[in-house]
Amino acid sequence: MSAKPATQLTAPRPSKLKPAIPSGVLGVLIFIFTEIMFFSGLISAHTIVKSQAAGQMWPPYGQPRLPVGETALNSLALLVSGVVLVFTWFAFKRDPERARIPLLISIALGLVFVGFQGVEWVALLSEGLTMQSSAYGGFFYLIVGSHAIHAVGALIALIWAYDRSSKGRLTSTQLGTVSAFWYFVVLVWPVLYWQVYL
Amino acid sequence: MADTLVEVQKQEIHGQDHEHHDQGFVSKYIFSTDHKIIGMQYMFTGMLMAVIGGYMAYVFRMQLAFPGISVPGFGQVSPGEYNSLITNHGSIMIFWVAMPVLIAAFGNFLIPLMIGADDMVFPRINRLSFQVFFISSVVLLISLFVEGGGFGGAWTSYPPLSANADYNQTQLGASLWLIAVALEFVAFLLGGINFITTLMNSRAPGMKAYDIPMVCWMIVIASILFMLSVGPLLAGAVMLLFDQTLNTGFYDPARGGDPILWQHLFWFFGHPEVYVVLLPAIGITVEVMATFSRKKLFGYKLVLYTAVATGVLSFFVWAHHQFIAGIDPRMANVFTVTTLLISVPIAEMLFVMIATLYGGSITLTTPMLWALSFLAEFLIGGVTGIFLGASGADIYFHDTYFVLAHFHYTFFPIAIIGTFCAFTYWFPKMFGKMMNETLGKIHFWGTIIPFNFIFIPLFVLGMGGQHRRIYNFEHFPEIAGPEYFQLREIATIALLIMLAFQAVFFFNVVMSWWKGEDAGKNPWKANTLEWTTDSPAPHGNWPVEDLPTVYRGPYEYGHPDREEDYWPQNLPG
Ligand code: HEM
Ligand SMILES: [Cu+2]
Numbered sequence: 001m002s003a004k005p006a007t008q009l010t011a012p013r014p015s016k017l018k019p020a021i022p023s024g025v026l027g028v029l030i031f032i033f034t035e036i037m038f039f040s041g042l043i044s045a046h047t048i049v050k051s052q053a054a055g056q057m058w059p060p061y062g063q064p065r066l067p068v069g070e071t072a073l074n075s076l077a078l079l080v081s082g083v084v085l086v087f088t089w090f091a092f093k094r095d096p097e098r099a100r101i102p103l104l105i106s107i108a109l110g111l112v113f114v115g116f117q118g119v120e121w122v123a124l125l126s127e128g129l130t131m132q133s134s135a136y137g138g139f140f141y142l143i144v145g146s147h148a149i150h151a152v153g154a155l156i157a158l159i160w161a162y163d164r165s166s167k168g169r170l171t172s173t174q175l176g177t178v179s180a181f182w183y184f185v186v187l188v189w190p191v192l193y194w195q196v197y198l
Numbered sequence: 199m200a201d202t203l204v205e206v207q208k209q210e211i212h213g214q215d216h217e218h219h220d221q222g223f224v225s226k227y228i229f230s231t232d233h234k235i236i237g238m239q240y241m242f243t244g245m246l247m248a249v250i251g252g253y254m255a256y257v258f259r260m261q262l263a264f265p266g267i268s269v270p271g272f273g274q275v276s277p278g279e280y281n282s283l284i285t286n287h288g289s290i291m292i293f294w295v296a297m298p299v300l301i302a303a304f305g306n307f308l309i310p311l312m313i314g315a316d317d318m319v320f321p322r323i324n325r326l327s328f329q330v331f332f333i334s335s336v337v338l339l340i341s342l343f344v345e346g347g348g349f350g351g352a353w354t355s356y357p358p359l360s361a362n363a364d365y366n367q368t369q370l371g372a373s374l375w376l377i378a379v380a381l382e383f384v385a386f387l388l389g390g391i392n393f394i395t396t397l398m399n400s401r402a403p404g405m406k407a408y409d410i411p412m413v414c415w416m417i418v419i420a421s422i423l424f425m426l427s428v429g430p431l432l433a434g435a436v437m438l439l440f441d442q443t444l445n446t447g448f449y450d451p452a453r454g455g456d457p458i459l460w461q462h463l464f465w466f467f468g469h470p471e472v473y474v475v476l477l478p479a480i481g482i483t484v485e486v487m488a489t490f491s492r493k494k495l496f497g498y499k500l501v502l503y504t505a506v507a508t509g510v511l512s513f514f515v516w517a518h519h520q521f522i523a524g525i526d527p528r529m530a531n532v533f534t535v536t537t538l539l540i541s542v543p544i545a546e547m548l549f550v551m552i553a554t555l556y557g558g559s560i561t562l563t564t565p566m567l568w569a570l571s572f573l574a575e576f577l578i579g580g581v582t583g584i585f586l587g588a589s590g591a592d593i594y595f596h597d598t599y600f601v602l603a604h605f606h607y608t609f610f611p612i613a614i615i616g617t618f619c620a621f622t623y624w625f626p627k628m629f630g631k632m633m634n635e636t637l638g639k640i641h642f643w644g645t646i647i648p649f650n651f652i653f654i655p656l657f658v659l660g661m662g663g664q665h666r667r668i669y670n671f672e673h674f675p676e677i678a679g680p681e682y683f684q685l686r687e688i689a690t691i692a693l694l695i696m697l698a699f700q701a702v703f704f705f706n707v708v709m710s711w712w713k714g715e716d717a718g719k720n721p722w723k724a725n726t727l728e729w730t731t732d733s734p735a736p737h738g739n740w741p742v743e744d745l746p747t748v749y750r751g752p753y754e755y756g757h758p759d760r761e762e763d764y765w766p767q768n769l770p771g
Contacts, residue, residue, distance in 0.1 A: 013770065014404025014747055023319045023399045027391045030425060034387060037429025041463055045433065045448070049456050060454065131446050135454035138446045142437065 024177045032184045035150070039188055042146065043195050046139045059136045064127040066140065066197050067120055074116045075193055078151075081109035082186035085179050092175055096165065099175070103162050110155050110182070117148055143196055147189060154182045231321035232737055236328050237307030238628070241621075243335060244299035250339075251290035252697055258283045263683075263690035265670040277669045278367065281350025284667060286342060288353035289375070292471070293382050294335055296613035300478040301424075302331070302386065304620050305393050305417040307628065311728035312411045314402025314746040314768075316738045319395045327388035334381035341374030349375035352667065354464055357449035357457045361441040373442050380435050383428050390421035402727065402768075404748035408498060409767065411726045411752040415502055416481030420474045423509045427470035434463030461523055465516035472608065473512045477505055479616030480547055483569045486623050487551055489724045490566040491558025492763050494753040496550050504550075508543040515540055521589045522596050530589040537587030544580050548573060559756075563722075564638030568619035571646050572611045579607030582657070597667070600660025603653045610649060618645075618703075625707075626721045630733040631714030637706040644699030651692035655685035723764050726752045730768050 021029070050058050059065060084106040092099035121141075129137045157178045164170040227235060253271075260267065261275040268274050275283070306324065310317055318324045342348035349371040351360040360376075363369040397410070397418045437448040438460065447453030449460055488495045495501065517525055517533040551573050560566070582604040586592050595601060618641075625633050663677055671678035671686075720729040727746050731739055740746060746768040754765040 014749070016403045017399070017401050017405070019399040021398075023395050026395050026398060027320060027323075030391050030394055031387070034425045034429050037426055038433050039429075041430025041433030041466075044430070045437065045459055045463065048459055048462075049448075049454065052456060053454060131440065131444055135447055138437075138440070138448055138455075142440070142448075146436075 022173045022176070024173045025180060028177045028180050032180065035184060036188070039143075039146070039192070042139075042143050043191070046143060046195060049135050049139065053135075060134050062128075063134055063136055064124060064129050066124070068197050070116075071120065071193065071197055074113055074120075075189060077109045077116075078113040078186055078189055081106045081113065082183060084109065085182055085186075089175065089179060092170075092172065096168070096170060099170075100162070100165055103158070103165065106182075107155060107158050107162060110151065110158065114148060114151050114155065117144065140196060143192055147185070147192055151185050154178075154185045158182060229325065231317070231325045233306045233310050233318045233321070233324060234628075234735060234739075236324050237303045237305075239328050240298045240306060240331065241303035243332060244295050244303060247290050247294040247298075247335060251287050251295060252700070254283045254287040254290070255693065256697060258287070259690040259693050261669070262671070263687045265672050275669075278347055278350060280669045281352075281667075282342065282348035282368070282371070285350050285352050285375075286338070286348055289379065290338070291609070291613060292353065292475070293379060294338065296475040296609065297382075297386060298331060299617050300475055300482075300613065300620075301393075301417055301420055302327070302389050304413070304478065304482065304624075305389070305421070307624070308411075308728065309393055309396055309414050309417065310400070311627070311731070311735060311739060312414050312726050313397060313400060313405060314727045314740075314748065315396060315400035316740070316742070316745065318392045319400055320392050323388050324392050327385045327392070330381055330388065331385035334378045334385060337374055337381060338378035341371050341378060344370040344374065346371055354468070355438070355460075356464075357438065357441065357460050361438055361449045361457075363442070369442075373439060376435055376439050376442070380432060380439075383432060386421075386424060387428065390425050393418050393421045394425075402746050402748045405767075408502075409748055409751050411481075411485060412495060412498070412501060413478065413481030413485045416477040416505060419505050419509055420477040423470045423477075423512065424474045427467040427474075427513065430463045431467035434460055458520070458523055458525075461520050462516070465519045466513070468519065469516045470509070470512045472605075473508055475612050476544075476608070477508075479572065479612040479619075480505075482616050482620040482623075483572045484551060484554065485726075486565045486569040486619055487554050488753045488755065489623075489722050490563055490569070491555050491560045492755045493554055493558040494755060496553035496556075498751065498753070501547060501550050504543045504546050508540060511536065511540045511543070515587075518587050518589070518592070521592045527589075534587060534589045538584060541580060541584050541587070548577060548580070563622075564633065564635055564642060565619050565623035567639065567642050568615050568622065571642070572615045572619060575607060575615065575646075575649070576611040579604060579609075579611065582607065594663075595660065597665055598660040599656045599664050599666055602666045603656040603660055606653050606656075610653075614645070618642075623722070624728075625710070626717030627728055627733050627735065629711050629714075630717050631710050632717050632721060633710040633714065634706050637702055637709075641699055641702040641706060644702060645696055648692040648696035648699070652689045652696065655689045659685055720766075723762075725754060725764050725766050727767055730766060 019026075053060065084102050088099045088102040088106060091102055121144075124140075129140065131138050131141045161170055161175055161178045164174065226232075230236065257269050257272045257275060258280055260269040260272075261280060266274070306318070309315075346368045349355075349360070349366070349368050351366050351372065355376070359365050360372055363372065366372055397414060401410070437446070440446040441448050441450065441455075447455045449455045449457045451457060484495055484501065514536045515533060517529060518537045521530050521533075555570075582600070586595055586601060586604055622633055622638055625631070659682055662679075662682060664671070664682065665677065668674065668678075671682075717733045719731065719733060721733075722729070727748070728735070730746055747770075748767045749770055750765065750767055752767055754767075756763045757765050
């Protein structure tokens with residue numbers, strides 16, 4: 001075995017560890033990584049099936065086109081909502097009271113996005129695009145639906161944060177945690193839009 | 199989703215003012231948030247599932263060796279039942295035994311104790327994790343008894359067989375199986391978040407990255423691998439569930455879907471998954487080896503980086519399970535190379551174990567015997583993997599008993615040997631009593647010897663070209679000559695002997711728990727922090743004002759400047 005001592009014989013008492021990222025935020029970040037992989041799985045499945053479509057017809061014969069333009073506009077609402085949430089964060093840092101209005105705007109824009117997506121679905125269903133009508137329809141509802149579920153979940157969390165802030169009990173870790181999840185919902189959307197709609 | 203977030207918030211508040219009041223039985227043992235209790239819950243549920251999985255193996259091995267007999271304790275096995283038994287045996291052993299016991303049970307029990315924390319960072323998410331896991335086990339068991347019987351499409355659940363009830367004949371069983379697996383994954387996601395965050399943020403003062411005991415690192419790296427690989431499988435599982443229940447066509451080529459897609463999504467998870475269970479077992483083994491050879495772990499950083507490298511590589515080998523599924527042969531070449539590459543870090547870890555043992559003063563306690571046998575048996579599993587990884591050879595070997603023997607030589611050391619190793623080593627800390635060594639050794643030999651007699655014959659059968667997943671070989675005289683029957687009988691009889699010896703283990707646990715010798719704080723004279731508190735550790739692990747502080751790495755055995763041959767991590771000098 002080695003002759004030299006591996007560590008000093010007497011050491012000063014070490015101090016308490018300081019976490020680089022607060023635990024709540026770290027937990028959500030890990031969760032988001034898993035979610036990114038989940039959506040990557042959906043997207044790669046979609047890409048594979050699309051590339052093998054009979055006669056390279058995508059959408060297949062007889063299936064409606066997706067409303068590319070309207071959805072682009074709707075996506076804008078979502079993106080703006082994300083930007084407003086960034087402002088919420090800086091406002092909160094200066095004065096938690098001032099964060100309430102931008103938080104509310106962010107939530108409202110998010111609700112607009114989800115609402116219009118719902119309207120769009122109803123229209124597509126009436127045009128004959130269903131989960132069973134083709135792999136195209138299946139993937140559309142699967143991918144966009146997964147995103148919608150996440151959006152609704154994240155909105156509930158934002159509303160919860162708003163409720164706490166109106167009682168003056170919102171902490172910065174809580175706001176950071178909830179926001180991280182909403183940023184995720186906002187930022188995957190352009191990728192999904194590009195893959196599914198374009 | 200939102201609920202989880204809300205939970206996260208609550209935890210944070212909870213974490214700050216930890217309650218330490220007296221609790222009643224139900225809140226103490228059933229709805230506890232104490233990481234040690236949750237670890238035990240995972241362990242006992244896992245062991246119960248292992249007994250069920252073992253029973254299934256007994257039934258179908260009887261059918262294989264003695265086709266058509268009425269199996270005592272089961273009766274005649276029909277083809278459908280046979281398929282369902284092998285499917286659920288595999289699923290149970292991997293998802294309801296290896297993962298919950300190695301990762302969840304020992305991760306929960308060990309991580310806070312070994313890093314000097316009073317509990318996990320998110321105790322309530324932890325409790326939720328077990329509850330979801332428990333529900334998943336119940337759903338799986340229910341799926342065996344519904345109309346049509348349990349799912350029989352193999353643990354890999356390939357479509358179109360699994361996607362369409364016209365083919366598999368188990369409408370309800372197939373969906374329940376899938377839901378159970380998905381729930382189990384959710385449970386491990388919740389657990390994994392806890393493990394990673396706790397290791398990052400709750401370490402004792404002074405515990406730097408290289409002072410963390412290796413088993414904690416391994417469990418956390420395994421959790422990270424799991425988190426990164428499970429997403430695509432969950433995506434695939436949702437699609438499969440929709441195919442089964444909503445009549446979509448994701449995997450149906452007639453409707454524009456693609457059945458091979460599932461294989462990619464499954465194995466993209468499935469191969470990292472084997473390292474998810476392997477790494478904790480390696481961590482346990484090196485921990486035990488260092489203690490009982492009174493030597494420093496050889497190459498701490500090397501092991502750590504190797505584990506990370508293995509983890510990264512494991513995402514690039516999945517298609518070696520699909521060599522004959524019609525993938526592009528050029529792709530098969532690439533995956534052959536990555537597969538052979540990944541055996542290098544694995545081999546390296548085994549060499550590290552040997553180097554740790556070399557020149558040590560070895561005591562052959564029961565946990566040490568288990569650790570040594572892990573090394574010996576896993577080696578065979580790893581070496582045979584290299585044959586399978588060569589795509590040319592695999593054309594012949596795929597789906598034969600050779601593959602089956604290969605992965606049992608990896609999984610058995612991991613899930614069974616690794617568990618017994620950890621259980622016998624940490625039993626004194628869990629229950630405050632020593633286990634009986636004589637019984638422990640009888641159980642050890644009674645398990646290891648029959649194990650080899652089960653699976654070496656199966657290697658031979660596989661090389662003879664016998665396929666797995668065949669209900670009755672008498673129906674296929676051209677692939678099953680009569681000379682092979684003897685080998686099958688040897689395997690089955692060895693299994694019966696091995697199962698019988700497990701009674702010794704349960705007897706030993708009960709007797710030792712009841713009347714064993716008191717263990718004291720540190721019966722093995724080990725260095726890591728869990729041995730500095732009482733056995734069993736109290737709620738909160740250490741007195742609040744007296745949480746440990748760390749001054750050195752975990753493996754300072756046989757230090758030349760000290761009288762004792764060990765040097766606990768928490769001693770200032
Ligand atoms: C040295 C590293 C390893 C190599 C090179 C390797 C290689 C392979 C290959 C090429 C196959 C596919 C054979 C076929 O289906 O034709 C295979 C199957 C398998 N391996 Fe390994 N393996 C290794 C380690 C492990 C470990 C550590 C585990 C488990 C913890 C494991 C578990 C499995 C399982 C479960 C299967 C069969 C899956 C099935 O078809 O049901 N392997 N291995
Ligand atoms: Cu593999």
